[in-house]
Amino acid sequence: MSLIPVAEAQARMIALGAPLPIETVPLFQAIGRYAAADLLAKRTQPAADLSAMDGYAIRFAERPGPWTVVGESAAGGGLDAALLPGQAARIFTGAPVPEGADTILIQEEATRDGAILTMSGEGPPAIGAHIRRAGNDFAAGSLLLPAGTKLNAPAIALAVSGGHADIAVHRRPRIAILSTGNELVPAGEPTPGVMLPASNGPMLAAMLARDPVEARDHGVVRDDLDLIAAAFMRLKDQADIIVTTGGASVGDHDLVLPALKKAGASIDFWKVAMKPGKPVMIGTLGNTIVLGLPGNPVSAFVTATLFLRPLIAHLLGATDPIPATTTARLGAPLPHCGSRAEYLRGRWRDGAIIPITSQDSAALFALAQAEALLVRDIDAPPLAAGDPVQIITLA
Incomplete structure (x- = not known):
């Protein structure tokens, strides 16, 4: 089987499976996942004209005053009546602009003597200064998050501001990590002679720790065809992705490919034109995608970056799961x-x-x-x- 380019290998991998089934979860559980459908605003933000500064609500045409201060408007409340000519209202950031006012005079440019207010600085540069207009951020019915958008903290804040408490996302992928090799021992155990600590499983689990997945390191399987094939059969009903490290090359002890065939898997490709990481292998075992990565830890890390994480993003519904350069x-x-x-x-x-x-x-x-x-x-x-x-x- 000839080497295939990385981009082709990634495209063929993505084509092996559709995004996972959709579920609706509270927004605080959606971090790192992707919107499964377009999310529309249920409300307008801001819902009314709001002050962007602490100061006084005035009529621009009445500068430099004087005005009579007749009340105040604070966030969550406002004046009960419209301002009449010559009147002003004390106002705070985020408070609704009273009817009859069209500009905010910031407090640093205002002088007040009792109820009498005058402009003492340069004043607002134009009518409407320091006012956040209703709907300036978004209007009810507008598109907040297109399907496939990654739900980071700002996106979740936007969804909440748009009136949502939960969101449709794709189910978390279940990842089974399996290392192969007679030379491997579990982390922390003695390594007599040329034995090696099995670092790939913990490394891959750590790479996925912040991702919205259910990942489990199933430890090490010895280089035995029947044992590896049995592990595949056992894990295929537990995982959406089985990712292996080691045993994917061409040596006498590289048994992942024959073990997959013995278990009934269909191999889509093997060997990619990349360095490090040439012996990447991918196929399907029933409804499970199997990704075989090299055993050398750097190769495993690089290929996990270019294949495992993009595959996970695709199953989560990402619009463009391939790592950006x-x-x-x-x-x-x-x-x-x-x-x-x-x-x-x-x-x-x-x-x-x-x-x-x-x-x-x-x-x-x-x-x-x-x-x-x-x-x-x-x-x-x-x-x-x-x-x-x-x-x-x-x-």
Whole structure:
């Protein structure tokens, strides 16, 4: 099976499953999820003309006064009667503008002697100054959040302001994480000889900890065809995504692919034109999507960034689940890129991004210092320090 480009692999992965079923949840439970349908405003914001400053409600044409202060308007309340000519009202930020007033004189430019008010500074620059007009933010019936919008804190505040207490979203994906390898031992246990701590499972679980998913690390399975196939059969009814690390290459002990076939899976693709992370594999086992990632921890991290997290975002209903790239200034030269796209670990220095010295796919110390991935397309030309480069920022 020939190598396929990263973008094609991502598109084929996304096509394997539709967003998960829709449920309605309280807004405080929706953080990080995506609106499953267009959300319309139930109310107008502001509902009336409101003051944007502390000061006095006046008629612009009556500057510089004097005015007689006849009452006050505070947030949540207001005057019972309209202002007559020559009258003003004390007003506070967020309070309704009384009928008969058309401008706010801020308190720093006002002088008051008892009930008598005069303008002492330059005054408001134009009629309507310092007033937030009714519907200036949004009107009832207007579109607040299109379907597919990620629900961050401002989006949730907007939905609440629009009159909503809950929202339709897609169900949280259930993720089963499975590591394979005879050389792996659970975290914290002794590692005699050349044994290794199983870091990929905890790393992937940590990557997903802030995402709206139900992720569970199922530990390590030895390099045994029947054991791995049995694990797939056991997990397929428990998870929307089974993500494996290790055993996805071509060695005698790389058994994930044959184990998937033994369990009855359909393989969509295997091997992607990228570095690190070439032996990425994806297929379906019943209604479950299976994503096989490399065993080297850096490769697992990079491929999880480019495949696992976008797949999760797609199942959650994201409009564009693929990680966005941004342009940065390169702080060190880069050579010509070869026949595979490269995702170099980098960090910021003096406002520029530089590749970390060690790009080895097992170098976890270097990975822990990384702040971004430098994206190099297949056959990309050399770059000099100061040139623009595309990056994916790492959270």
